[in-house]
């Protein structure tokens with residue numbers, strides 16, 4: 001860290017500040033209003049690698065993938081106006097998924113702000129509802145302090161995106177640079193420790209419960225909760241654990257107490273268990289509508305313990321009888337201790353309950369028929385099995401493939417599953433995989449994408465090629481905007497309005513080759529393994545075009561706004577295409 005003052009431009013000060021924060025990789029694309037920063041990038045000595053993207057949305061999602069795979073803060077850079085507005089989607093995505101990223105945008109020179117100057121956009125105003133905090137820098141001397149605060153705010157408390165907008169003239173202006181050692185932000189002091197009395201009350205409630213369910217959410221991943229502490233809590237009273245879409249991997253999928261995914265496409269065991277529980281122990285989860293369905297009908301008999309770093313989450317959707325505000329990394333081990341120290345040896349109270357739930361889990365696994373045409377679930381199972389001995393980070397797009405991946409992959413460690421859960425952003429998968437691989441070059445990175453999603457950000461294959469970022473991109477190619485097609489089939493009388501992609505889509509193998517990457521294809525069960533092993537062995541970024549059944553649907557399904565009592569499922573015995581209602 002520079003302790004003595006040195007004279008430099010605002011642009012160089014940004015780079016020195018990033019270095020002082022330990023940043024090693026940034027993703028971005030230049031333009032007029034950010035040119036001084038890019039000029040400094042080329043002209044001064046520094047240790048930060050810059051990855052040139054093809055669209056700023058890619059830079060934002062790469063920063064997210066990087067942040068979520070590593071636990072560090074991701075950084076994206078764009079110019080003013082359209083460069084900055086192209087970052088809005090990843091910023092909103094990072095906001096809803098609590099991902100720490102710092103976005104640095106150029107702004108038109110100070111004297112032109114407010115004149116509708118060329119490429120002027122009020123990016124601070126535009127992103128106001130979806131950032132944790134933002135700055136429009138108006139004095140060059142403020143740059144080091146603002147960068148310091150930005151990183152602190154992005155990563156502390158409930159993590160999230162922050163924006164620093166820097167007018168061009170201030171990038172060129174000079175300052176005496178020194179990087180602050182500490183932040184002093186009055187009014188921003190996230191409370192971390194959790195109230196000790198509440199922790200004891202929670203432990204007693206857990207021990208007294210007859211039908212407890214541990215409801216673990218993405219906050220447990222963000223907070224770097226040690227999975228061993230979650231396991232201690234769950235094992236001490238032998239209660240079933242559900243992990244939301246965002247939490248997948250933080251409690252091992254293969255642990256016998258894990259009953260996996262709840263909600264719209266969750267397992268029957270998870271949904272039935274939540275709905276019949278008498279105590280929900282929410283841990284960094286937010287009672288999202290995709291989990292609860294109809295809120296009034298959700299878990300009607302359950303009391304709620306709600307642990308979260310963000311006090312605004314408490315009572316937001318569901319009243320909590322025992323709220324604990326604090327960092328889960330600190331709260332969960334305290335809870336484990338409190339539960340363990342109060343156990344008095346006898347058989348866990350909830351033993352009968354666990355037997356019931358595990359019965360459901362055994363009788364109602366996710367299932368599909370492995371017939372031709374090739375089923376997407378089979379492709380995902382083979383990806384899972386053929387990579388079982390590797391450390392894999394998975395990313396996805398949004399749609400059916402995302403749900404099948406959540407259902408059929410088995411993930412046993414946190415930060416190995418990166419998906420757009422809150423905003424549900426198509427196009428997340430390709431750049432998130434690139435960012436993850438930059439952050440974790442030692443891991444195998446596999447993006448399971450839809451053909452619609454892939455077409456939204458596939459230009460970033462050029463970025464992958466340029467820097468040799470060897471993630472594997474699997475296009476689960478059903479020729480449709482599959483998830484929307486599924487809704488049209490089930491809820492709109494099979495009127496397939498504007499969801500057919502097939503005839504106009506590119507040949508994904510040729511597309512990969514045109515980017516200078518390897519391409520593989522599979523269309524039958526017999527071809528799947530060769531495509532996957534070819535991709536795993538090819539040693540560079542590559543694409544698998546998996547041509548799958550157009551009509552396969554994701555089941556079970558709780559229709560939007562319904563309760564889990566109205567869960568739909570296939571009933572093969574009667575009719576291959578029929579779905580029936582199944583009550584709790």
Ligand SMILES: Cc1ncc(C[n+]2csc(CCOP(=O)(O)OP(=O)(O)O)c2C)c(N)n1
Pocket residue numbers: 397398399400401402424425426449450451452453454476478480481482483484
């Ligand atoms: C940017 C964006 N636009 C629209 C949607 C709505 N949407 C959700 S899933 C989906 C279809 C995705 O199709 P595809 O990528 O082919 O995946 P599949 O469902 O077929 O697996 C759409 C259009 C969205 N989530 N994000």
